[in-house]
Amino acid sequence: MRFSGLTHMPAFNITISLTSDTDFAGNPGYFRNTNHNFKKRLICIRLVSGKEYQFMHDPISSSPVSFRRLFKRFRKRPNGDMVLGEVLIKSGMITDLQLEEALKSQKEKLMEMGKAVPLGLILVELGYASENGLVEVVNAHYNLSVSSLSDNIKELVGKVRGTFIERLPAPKIPIWLQLSISTIFVVALTALVFNFVFLKRQKENLYQQIVKIGLVSLNYFDSNAKIPLIEDNILQLNTLVKNAGQVEGIRYAFITDNHQKIKAHTDLQKIGRPMDTFHEVRKQTDKGTDHFFIHTLNDGSQILNLTRPIVFNDKPLGFVHVGVSIDFIEEMIRKEKASVIVITLLIILLGIIIAVMMGFRYSVPISELMLATREISSGNYHHKVVLNRKDELGNLAAAFNEMNEKLWKNSLMQESFGKYVGTEILEMIMADPQSTWLKGHRNEATVLFADIRGFTAYSDSKEPEQVVAMLNTYFEIATNAILEHGGYVDKFVGDAVLGVFGVPVYRKNHVERATKAALQLQRKLQEESKSGNKLYSAVGVGIDTGIIVSGNIGSQVKMEYTVIGNCVNTASRLSGLAKPGEIIVSKNVCTAIREIVTFEELPLQNIKGKNRPVEVFKVLDIHERPNAAN
Numbered sequence: 001m002r003f004s005g006l007t008h009m010p011a012f013n014i015t016i017s018l019t020s021d022t023d024f025a026g027n028p029g030y031f032r033n034t035n036h037n038f039k040k041r042l043i044c045i046r047l048v049s050g051k052e053y054q055f056m057h058d059p060i061s062s063s064p065v066s067f068r069r070l071f072k073r074f075r076k077r078p079n080g081d082m083v084l085g086e087v088l089i090k091s092g093m094i095t096d097l098q099l100e101e102a103l104k105s106q107k108e109k110l111m112e113m114g115k116a117v118p119l120g121l122i123l124v125e126l127g128y129a130s131e132n133g134l135v136e137v138v139n140a141h142y143n144l145s146v147s148s149l150s151d152n153i154k155e156l157v158g159k160v161r162g163t164f165i166e167r168l169p170a171p172k173i174p175i176w177l178q179l180s181i182s183t184i185f186v187v188a189l190t191a192l193v194f195n196f197v198f199l200k201r202q203k204e205n206l207y208q209q210i211v212k213i214g215l216v217s218l219n220y221f222d223s224n225a226k227i228p229l230i231e232d233n234i235l236q237l238n239t240l241v242k243n244a245g246q247v248e249g250i251r252y253a254f255i256t257d258n259h260q261k262i263k264a265h266t267d268l269q270k271i272g273r274p275m276d277t278f279h280e281v282r283k284q285t286d287k288g289t290d291h292f293f294i295h296t297l298n299d300g301s302q303i304l305n306l307t308r309p310i311v312f313n314d315k316p317l318g319f320v321h322v323g324v325s326i327d328f329i330e331e332m333i334r335k336e337k338a339s340v341i342v343i344t345l346l347i348i349l350l351g352i353i354i355a356v357m358m359g360f361r362y363s364v365p366i367s368e369l370m371l372a373t374r375e376i377s378s379g380n381y382h383h384k385v386v387l388n389r390k391d392e393l394g395n396l397a398a399a400f401n402e403m404n405e406k407l408w409k410n411s412l413m414q415e416s417f418g419k420y421v422g423t424e425i426l427e428m429i430m431a432d433p434q435s436t437w438l439k440g441h442r443n444e445a446t447v448l449f450a451d452i453r454g455f456t457a458y459s460d461s462k463e464p465e466q467v468v469a470m471l472n473t474y475f476e477i478a479t480n481a482i483l484e485h486g487g488y489v490d491k492f493v494g495d496a497v498l499g500v501f502g503v504p505v506y507r508k509n510h511v512e513r514a515t516k517a518a519l520q521l522q523r524k525l526q527e528e529s530k531s532g533n534k535l536y537s538a539v540g541v542g543i544d545t546g547i548i549v550s551g552n553i554g555s556q557v558k559m560e561y562t563v564i565g566n567c568v569n570t571a572s573r574l575s576g577l578a579k580p581g582e583i584i585v586s587k588n589v590c591t592a593i594r595e596i597v598t599f600e601e602l603p604l605q606n607i608k609g610k611n612r613p614v615e616v617f618k619v620l621d622i623h624e625r626p627n628a629a630n
Helices: 021-025 068-076 079-090 096-113 119-126 131-142 154-159 174-226 226-231 235-247 327-377 392-421 423-431 455-461 464-484 509-529 564-575 587-590
Strands: 002-006 013-016 039-047 053-059 250-256 260-267 282-287 291-296 302-312 315-326 441-452 490-494 496-501 539-554 558-562 583-586 597-601 616-622
Touching: 053 068, 079 096, 079 119, 079 131, 119 131, 119 539, 131 597, 174 226, 174 235, 174 250, 174 291, 174 327, 174 583, 226 235, 226 302, 226 315, 235 250, 235 260, 250 302, 327 392, 327 587, 392 509, 441 455, 441 464, 441 564, 441 587, 455 597, 464 496, 464 509, 490 558, 496 509, 496 564, 509 539, 509 587, 509 616, 539 564, 539 587, 583 587, 587 616
Parallel strands: 013 039, 539 583
Antiparallel strands: 002 013, 039 053, 250 260, 250 315, 282 291, 291 302, 302 315, 441 496, 441 539, 490 496, 539 558, 583 616, 597 616
16 A cells, blocks of 8 residues: 655545455445544545545544535536636636636535635635736626626626526527428429429320321331332322321321432422431431431421331332421420429428428427426426427426426425525535435534513413514524524424524534524624514523434425434523523533633523433623634
8 A cells, every 4th residue: 555645735645556446345444444644635546447536534524414426516517606617717817627626615615604705716815816817807708897806796797698598599590490491392302303203204105106106107108108119100109198198296208219219298399309318317216127216397396207118029119208296295295394383383382381380380389388498497487388289299398387386396495495594505405405415314513492581471462463573573583693604494483493503514613603693693682672672682592512313304294304302402491591681501512612602600400301400501702713714
């Protein structure tokens, strides 16, 4: 085992050489049971495998509550101090390690003093930054006009940054528009693809129909033109051509001999002339002895030409040519395209309407949820999301309302509990509610018990409204005194107040805190009694310290955080011994704070529940410790 102390850092690094991690895990209590003679330090245990274990050791004041897990939660929580720390790190004023040390120091001061110290003051105190430098960085980053660290920087920064909902960026494209565009795109693409395929197929079908028309004419000539061509019967050949030219769609038909001389033609002027050359020939196709191609006439007409040789007994006699117009195909396709475009536009228009409706159907509920989130963030837990839907969004709204109700119940607990424990303590408890804060816990604490002398007679002689008003003023003064000194109000019993110091957050000076709270309580009540109600000056206070058990105690129907123990009963008995305006304490209290409190020893008293007389003392005055933190 090897220990290495670094004097320039507030920690000891302990390196332990073990054969395996299980050697340490098997004896986890070794270091807890070892009494090292040094003040609070961060102990770092590094194993051979590279794993590290860290824990805080404080033999002087071993707090019964572990703050390690709470500190980790504090680091993860995006609070104002962490945001401010990140700004200072980005500006280069402090480092990550310095921020971590400052946050640790802030937590320790919260535990010791009972109130939070601003992070800026901690950084200045540790020497990590100057006050002027911090003020300049904060003003420059948040556009503020802070003059010193005494200003509430966290609150000002929070106002500038706004709430989480306010910091959310505005959506560039609303959901309804996204859904609309997506739906329109899908509908339009589907319609265009369908129409393209449909038109292409229809064009091909029309082309095949034209080919069939041409083939019928070729077959007609092939069957009837052989003999007239052998006999060179021009009249009969022209009769055949004339009959074929009367078929709808055929632009021309002519017969040539083997020398390409026209024997018959639908245009009589071309008879006897050589066959003209075809222009812009394309898409040539051979099918057996037939030859197809498309060409353009002088007038721009598109013609499908079909050519077949005329053969008799394997002897070529000539050729027959049939030209079928394909312009009507393009015309039909153009008409079909126009119809398709109109239908597509109608479908797209319908798609737009449906898409917008669907978009709003989904965006409106989301907007409702956003509104509900804003309401909750502002503290309106009674806001309900009403969505008459039977889908996932409806389920989400139901879950949101259920969450809202639970948040409302938690806020009631937080508000009611916070009235008795103070803001800082409440934040620490709520940061780690699953720890031992509210579970059964044995701890050393100090109990303050105060009640009014002669209250029964007073309440019988006064109107209920007067009694309630007097009690509320009395309880307000008592509660403020207890909270200001880091305690919490356990309960009100009739005209009695029970205050506890040292739980749920342990304070090593809990006895001193309870005594100061009692003195402040009596002083404030004396001042209030000057208003005419002398009952305020008739309050007796008893204080005892010792081991108590704290936690959530009760049934499933009603449960509350409270304390039980011998010192609770003793404090109540001591309160009964106190005369109006007096503070009576036990010997344990006197021993704990004898150096700063002036006491008057009273005669031994027989107290119910005690086997022997007990020593009691009356508090006369208290002196501040040198350099004490309030």
